[in-house]
Amino acid sequence: MTGQVRTVDGRVAGRRGQATRQKLLDCLSEMLSSSPYRDVKVIDVARKAGTSPATFYQYFPDVEGAVLEIAEQMAAEGAGLTELLEGRSWAGKSGWQTAQELVDGFLEFWRKNDAILRVVDLGAAEGDKRFYKLRMKILNSVNNSLADAITALQDKGRVDKDVNPAAVAGSLVAMLAAVAAHQKGFSSWGVKQAELKPNLALLVHLGVTGKKPTK
Amino acid sequence: MTGQVRTVDGRVAGRRGQATRQKLLDCLSEMLSSSPYRDVKVIDVARKAGTSPATFYQYFPDVEGAVLEIAEQMAAEGAGLTELLEGRSWAGKSGWQTAQELVDGFLEFWRKNDAILRVVDLGAAEGDKRFYKLRMKILNSVNNSLADAITALQDKGRVDKDVNPAAVAGSLVAMLAAVAAHQKGFSSWGVKQAELKPNLALLVHLGVTGKKPTK
DNA sequence: ACTTGTCCTGTCATGCCGTCAGCTTACCGA
DNA sequence: TCGGTAAGCTGACGGCATGACAGGACAAGT
Numbered sequence: 260m261t262g263q264v265r266t267v268d269g270r271v272a273g274r275r276g277q278a279t280r281q282k283l284l285d286c287l288s289e290m291l292s293s294s295p296y297r298d299v300k301v302i303d304v305a306r307k308a309g310t311s312p313a314t315f316y317q318y319f320p321d322v323e324g325a326v327l328e329i330a331e332q333m334a335a336e337g338a339g340l341t342e343l344l345e346g347r348s349w350a351g352k353s354g355w356q357t358a359q360e361l362v363d364g365f366l367e368f369w370r371k372n373d374a375i376l377r378v379v380d381l382g383a384a385e386g387d388k389r390f391y392k393l394r395m396k397i398l399n400s401v402n403n404s405l406a407d408a409i410t411a412l413q414d415k416g417r418v419d420k421d422v423n424p425a426a427v428a429g430s431l432v433a434m435l436a437a438v439a440a441h442q443k444g445f446s447s448w449g450v451k452q453a454e455l456k457p458n459l460a461l462l463v464h465l466g467v468t469g470k471k472p473t474k
Numbered sequence: 475m476t477g478q479v480r481t482v483d484g485r486v487a488g489r490r491g492q493a494t495r496q497k498l499l500d501c502l503s504e505m506l507s508s509s510p511y512r513d514v515k516v517i518d519v520a521r522k523a524g525t526s527p528a529t530f531y532q533y534f535p536d537v538e539g540a541v542l543e544i545a546e547q548m549a550a551e552g553a554g555l556t557e558l559l560e561g562r563s564w565a566g567k568s569g570w571q572t573a574q575e576l577v578d579g580f581l582e583f584w585r586k587n588d589a590i591l592r593v594v595d596l597g598a599a600e601g602d603k604r605f606y607k608l609r610m611k612i613l614n615s616v617n618n619s620l621a622d623a624i625t626a627l628q629d630k631g632r633v634d635k636d637v638n639p640a641a642v643a644g645s646l647v648a649m650l651a652a653v654a655a656h657q658k659g660f661s662s663w664g665v666k667q668a669e670l671k672p673n674l675a676l677l678v679h680l681g682v683t684g685k686k687p688t689k
Numbered sequence: 690a691c692t693t694g695t696c697c698t699g700t701c702a703t704g705c706c707g708t709c710a711g712c713t714t715a716c717c718g719a
Numbered sequence: 720t721c722g723g724t725a726a727g728c729t730g731a732c733g734g735c736a737t738g739a740c741a742g743g744a745c746a747a748g749t
Contacts, residue, residue, distance in 0.1 A: 266726085273726060275715080295600050297512050297538075302705060311729050316707060323512075377599045384592045384655050385510050391659060402663075419686070426665045426673035433656060434649030440599050441648060444606060448617075450641045458641035465680040471634070481696090488695055490746085517736060526698055531738060 266317045280318045282308045284332075287325050292374040296381070323382075330379050330393050333372050337397035340368060344404035349412065349464075355472035358460040362435065365401070366456070369439030377440065402432045409467055418469050431466045435459070481532050495533045497523045499547075502540050507589040511596070538597075545594050545608050548587050552612035555583060559619035564627065564679075570687035573675040577650065580616070581671070584654030592655065617647045624682055633684050646681045650674070 264272040264280065272280060286307040290299050301322060305312045319325040343364040347357040369376060379397075382390025405428035412418040438445070438459060445455055464472040478486045479495065501522040505514050514537060520527045534540040558579040562572040584591060594612075597605025620643035627633040653660070653674060660670055679687040 270726060273715080276727060279727080295602070296596065300705065301707085312706075313708080313729055314727080317727080321707090373599075377596060380599075381511065381592060381596050383659065384588075384595075386658065387510070391662075394659075395663075421672075422676065423665065423669045423673050425663060426660070426670050427677065429660055429663055429665060430649055430653050430670075430674055430677055433652040434645055437648040437652035438645050443601065444598065444609075445641070445644055447606075448610075448640060448644055450638065450644055454638045455641050455645075457636075458638050459645055461637065462642065462645055462677070462681050465684070466677050469680070469686055471684055485695070488746090491696060494696080515736065516738095527737075528698060528700095528739085529696085532697080536737090 267320060268317070272318075276318075279308070279310060279314065283310070283315055283318060284325060284329055287322070288329055288375065291326075291378065296378050326375070326378055326382075327389055327393070329375050330390070333375055334393050334396045337368065337372075338400055340364060340397070341400035341404060344401065344408070349408055349468055351473055354468060355460070355464060355474055358464040358467070358472065359457070361401070361463060362456050362460045365435045366439050366442065366459075369436065370442065373440065376436075380436075380440065398432050398436065401435075402428050405431060405467060412468060422469075427466055431463055434462065482535060483532070491533075494523070494525065494529065498525070498530055498533060499540060499544055502537070503544055503590065506541075506593065511593050541590070541593055541597075542604055542608070544590050545605070548590055549608050549611045552583065552587075553615055555579060555612070556615035556619060559616065559623070564623055564683055566688055569683060570675070570679060570689055573679040573682070573687065574672070576616070576678060577671050577675045580650045581654050581657065584651065585657065588655065591651075595651075595655065613647050613651065616650075617643050620646060620682060627683060637684075642681055646678055649677065 264277055266272055266276070283304060287299070287304045290304055290307065299322060301312050301315050304322075304325075305315050315325075319328070343361045344357070347360075348354060349357060379390050379394050383394040402425075406424040409418060409422065409424035409427060413420065413422065413424065438455070442452070442455075446452065461472065464470075479492055480486055481491070498519060502514070502519045505519055505522065516527050516530050516537060519537075519540075520530045530540075534543070558576045559572070562575075563569060564572055594605050594609050598609040617640075621639040624633060624637065624639035624642060628635065628637065628639065653670070657667070657670075661667065676687065679685075
């Protein structure tokens with residue numbers, strides 16, 4: 260399905276080419292972590308990778324294109340977030356645990372990929388469909404699972420009928436993503452990591468079940 | 475308090491100068507709405523304002539500096555968000571109304587200033603203290619009011635002692651900001667504006683009081 | 690009209706962008 | 720072993736954005 264990796268001008272990339280390509284991606288990724296997105300220049304990435312700007316343009320149309328590539332790789336990993344919710348129960352003590360583990364996994368994933376996720380977020384907010392789709396891909400797994408859980412509880416009569424599962428799930432996921440993106444911010448707000456997590460889990464649990472968790 | 479408006483090289487700006495300066499800010503603001511942040515160039519802003527790049531650099535050190543200026547103006551308006559919470563009650567039906575009005579006001583403010591807020595968000599996430607402070611300034615009013623409300627309920631014994639008001643308030647505000655930033659996204663997720671608002675209000679109410687609202 | 694200080698722009702050096710022709714390297718079949 | 724072919728890389732170039740400066744235009748007061 261993936262087809263071959265190709266250069267901009269249509270040649271197929273061999274072993275060496277793919278290595279160079281990957282090195283450029285790695286260096287770009289590193290640069291994104293260390294300097295503002297607006298200031299990341301092709302020439303710097305190329306220098307860091309020990310090659311020339313022209314080489315960069317052989318493999319990517321522009322910086323944005325390369326960023327999309329990195330994000331794509333990350334999104335594949337991100338699909339693993341589904342596991343945080345698959346087959347979990349939202350009832351009683353296990354419900355509390357489900358919420359906690361979701362928060363934990365989510366924050367961890369975000370911290371690991373914060374630089375690239377910032378850019379994806381920006382692209383999506385600016386209305387770029389490619390970034391928007393990518394953001395969906397990452398969040399959708401969690402979002403759908405949450406929405407399903409709410410719908411299930413609704414069918415059992417444990418959650419009000421006038422709750423819109425998709426809206427609530429989407430809002431909760433957006434909250435998780437936003438808090439994760441500004442994790443450092445919270446600490447200077449006087450809120451420590453360790454305190455943040457249970458409170459987030461509480462909000463998630465409240466949102467899904469409408470009730471306080473039993474701990 | 476504001477002192478005089480000054481050019482980069484230290485001169486005080488007169489009437490005409492301030493007008494030009496403001497025009498540049500307006501044009502920059504417009505450009506931010508219509509093209510990606512990364513692609514906004516000084517020369518385009520200057521052209522749009524009917525002047526030259528050199529003039530731009532008389533008033534601002536760079537694009538980022540001008541963005542900070544715009545954001546500062548907006549932050550002043552943003553302080554008005556406090557009114558959404560001042561003296562409001564979180565009990566019974568009025569509690570539900572408080573939540574609704576907060577959500578309404580917040581989304582409205584965000585939609586009106588979405589372009590500049592995106593950039594502020596990015597800057598803050600990238601760790602730039604100037605943007606971070608600005609973001610705080612905007613969100614703090616709402617955040618503090620929410621935290622105070624939770625603390626008050628806690629003192630009355632209506633909210634569990636192990637809830638951290640600052641963490642919950644911060645998370646709720648982050649949720650509002652994130653949902654506001656991706657409002658368009660939700661609609662293509664199959665969630666309409668009108669449906670989104672009450673569900674957001676529900677989450678806010680749940681977070682603050684720990685209970686479902688009485689409508 | 691002259692002076693003074695503000696305001697704007699022409700111009701220039703510098704540096705990055707994005708492209709191309711052309712050189713080098715690796716692979717493969719004869 | 721030896722071309723032949725395609726992959727891989729780079730120097731170089733026109734073009735544009737940046738940022739600095741000096742000098743001209745303009746408004747206001749004398």
